[in-house]
Amino acid sequence: MRVLHVITGLNAGGAEHQLRLLLRGLDGIECEVVTLTDPGPVADAIRADGVPVHVLRMRGNNDVTALPRLVRLIRAGRFDVVHTHLYRACVYGRVAARLAGVRHVVATEHSLGDGQIEGRRTTAAVRALYLAAERIAAGPTVAVSQAVEQRLVAWGVRPSRITVIPNGIDPAELAFDERRRRATRARYGIAADARVVGGLGRLEPTKRFDILIEAVRTLPDVTLLLVGDGSARQQLEAQAKCIADRVVFAGATDHARDALCAMDLLAAPSEQETFNLAVLEALANGLRVLYTTCPPLDEVAEPVVVATKLPPEAARYREAIRVELSTMDARDAAQTPYAAGALADAVRDLYANLANRSPQAAGKRR
Known part of the structure; x- marks a missing residue:
């Protein structure tokens, strides 16, 4: 299986580090990454782990010239799954994947708060664009917590399309x-x-x-x-x-x-x-x-x-x-309720379920 991860940027940040940890745990799956904007230090870390990173050099939210370039990259790579991360990447990545003919599109919603997304205020237009792209892709959305799941449902995303996979740490x-x-x-x-x-x-x-x-x-x-x-x-x-x-x-x-x-x-x-x-x-x-x-x-x-x-x-x-x-008189014992291995295992299972539901897989089962 070949998976392209599309992310808005790869500067230091929580979602960016989560992608790096996820990639490390997806042994046996061929992954590549495309960042729409700044490659940043996390791009260097991902490349050091042996995962190719493409840079689209998108000039801003309204740089629609990025869409055909992303479509060409997806087609050239012959990816089975496109997995998007962060708002701008979810919008452009979902649409590009469909235009490129990719059947399976996954989106991880890292930063949806009450009245804001990724620290910025949400508007009716922001929400409408997000939902339009979500319906075009018609694929699963990963919520990093139950709180995010509830917000997605309130936005209008079907509960059946949402799966909760918590972030992980190493x-x-x-x-x-x-x-x-x-x-x-x-x-x-x-x-x-x-x-x-x-x-x-x-x-x-x-x-x-x-x-x-x-x-x-x-x-x-x-x-x-x-x-x-x-x-x-x-x-x-x-x-x-x-x-x-x-x-x-x-x-x-x-x-x-x-x-x-x-x-x-x-x-x-x-x-x-x-x-x-x-x-x-x-x-x-x-x-x-x-x-x-x-x-x-x-x-x-x-x-x-x-x-x-x-x-x-x-x-x-x-x-x-x-x-x-x-x-306090000494450091406490480390507490690790959410390990990165569980994150990778859950995403791997999600990819496998998508592959098993494809017409090609159904034909093989028959």
Whole structure:
């Protein structure tokens, strides 16, 4: 089986890393990747794993010249399945696959929130375009959590076309390492004995990192490490000006492990999440976690005792940070409720089911 994965971009990000992990687990399936826009560091990592990456160099959302180029690439590759990731890739990839004559089209919906998709506000036009492409493809949509499944149904996607396959993490890639802790703290200018609360993710208003700045403002012995970049950075830097000596803006990172090793506690006050990989990655690093929204933790059978759910209020986070940092004396054991192997196995089964339903396969069975 030959599968082409179509993704909007391959800069550092949760969906991009999920694609990389998925590809690593799909042994025996010939995969290639096409990124519509920026190849970025994740493209380099995928190529290093031996998977071809094509770059379409799309100039913007309305660059319709990308569609015939994508159709030609799909036809030339003679792919059995086209699997799309992220909004723009879902729209263009689904349409291109049908025009190229590919029978099986799969789309993974990584980032559909309430009233937003991939951090941007959803409009009637955005929703209509998404649904039109979904109906053209007439293939399964993978939701990364039950919360995303419910939002897709509310949008108008048929429940029978949705399958829930949670994101996964690779515990070996996130394990705590004392040498990495020391080196990363030195690189960020953080004292070896400092008590560090971390925030990990895009610096966008929906992540509510402003709550963390306010929470640590009156905790004079606590350093806040914010790892990521985005449109809210300037506003957050202005808010943190009065405690600038205790707030570190590390910028975006290709991989979270070093930053997580430098932290003592992860705090995630976002009210709007489709999965919240940062929380799962922190647990795999042995960190305790304070969070507001993390659908996969709400969906596991057994509660994770080192993860505490809080309302998105600075006072509540301040008190929880104070308590957690004053009571911890060692790193906790790593928690890995969602492993990458399960993700790859579920997607492999989905591909196999599609192949078994094809007319060619039905003919062979007869």
